[in-house]
Amino acid sequence: MRDLSRALGYCRVSTQRQNTEGHGLERYIDRLKQYGLTDEQIHWDIESGASEKRKGYNRVLELVRSHQIDQIIVPCFDRFTRSALGWEVARQELQEFGVELLFLDGGGLDLETPEGLFTSRILAAMSAQVRDKNRYNSIQGHRYFQEKRKIYRAVFGFVKEGDTVKPNRAEYRNSGKSYADVAIECVSMFIETGELARTIRRMIDKYGVVRLGNSSWEDFPRDISKFRKWLEHPQLCGMVRYYPDDASKTLILESNHERIISVEQHNQIKSLLSKHPRGRRSYPNNPLVGIAFCGVCGAKMEKVSNTYGGKRYEHLRCTAAYPPPRKTQSCQSRIYFKLTDAVAACIKKLRERAEAIANNIPSEDIQDVPPEIIELQQQILTLKRLDDPDLQSVILNKEQRLESLIKSSQLNVVADEMRGRVLRGLASNQEFWDAASPSELTAIFHELVESLTCLELDGVRFFSAQLKI
The missing domain is CATH 3.90.1750.20 (Putative Large Serine Recombinase; Chain B, Domain 2)
Structure with a gap:
């Protein structure tokens, strides 16, 4: 039985279309699993084999340099690289750290012998030639289509x-x-x-x-x-x-x-x-999307929701500590941070700087907010001041109604048309934040907060907010 405890697999396809149309990646991954490797041991890229910026490829070389592996298993040589120069760089590292390169279709490369080195360079040259031929044919095809x-x-x-x-x-x-x-x-x-x-x-x-x-x-x-x-x-x-x-x-x-x-x-x-740049959206369920980061590794935090005993809980966790399938875990901080605590940390920092922020907000023409929206906001604020648990369902219904009105009205993208009005409320007291909807918080945070770092020290969770102003 093979000992694969210090082995990993690598494969790649050149384009997303190759992946989605079933021309390689899934098949390669299945073959590596059949060989005996686990999901955690398999790294892959959807990128040209000539690129030296492949994330999976560079992760493999990082593990080589850290003495964590002895073998790299690939479907065939050109799935590892299609660059003769790139191969020479990788080969030196494989030799230095004593790592074997094995092929699923049998055999491998003995880089300690002149024959093995010669064979590897022939394979690298042939892979590069196929790459260049494919590129040439593609260019000629594009030119023909353009001419016609x-x-x-x-x-x-x-x-x-x-x-x-x-x-x-x-x-x-x-x-x-x-x-x-x-x-x-x-x-x-x-x-x-x-x-x-x-x-x-x-x-x-x-x-x-x-x-x-x-x-x-x-x-x-x-x-x-x-x-x-x-x-x-x-x-x-x-x-x-x-x-x-x-x-x-x-x-x-x-x-x-x-x-x-x-x-x-x-x-x-x-x-x-x-007027609506790509990537600018409203995220009403997570006001901190894209601006919350792990204090250990620097990766972005993602929101996760769970329901226990009929009550919903929302937390932030590091994406590098909880990677998607076939991605390697690169952070050990598997801590859950309460979303409400993270939001509160941002609000506290903004309130501390409220006067400076208000003085730095540029003047602009603000489109009138529909009266129904303003009235609902005031009703919600009034009901929250009463602090009556029996009114929670009423408040929830009004908040849902408010969200619906914002989405269906000309204020569909809050960050565009309510930005000035919402930001000017920063100089107000805590009542402003009590009445702010998730969409309004999103607009405020993405306008003024540069980043929020989440970190646990000695069992205590900390948040550090950095502002743009």
């Missing part, structure tokens, strides 16, 4: 026709409208509202939450990120785009396919989207 204005795939509202696309005139969900008509409706609705989430909700209410098929052209996206990408796609206005994943190389050319919206409408879409 060929389109790779259709987006929603269109259907492939040979090497180009055309508006999809087939009926959509027995609605009496074509796919192209519904796509135009999505665009018009977004231009009308200017809000991604609100547009998606309205379309879902009208046509259903379940998507048709799995391909991009079969239905409109139901999540904000993909819906945004669809709106930005130049195919809608009769253009064709190449190299969409590389901003420095992205190329948009005129095409001869029929468009479903005008260039003016597409420019209007881009103008509206520019």
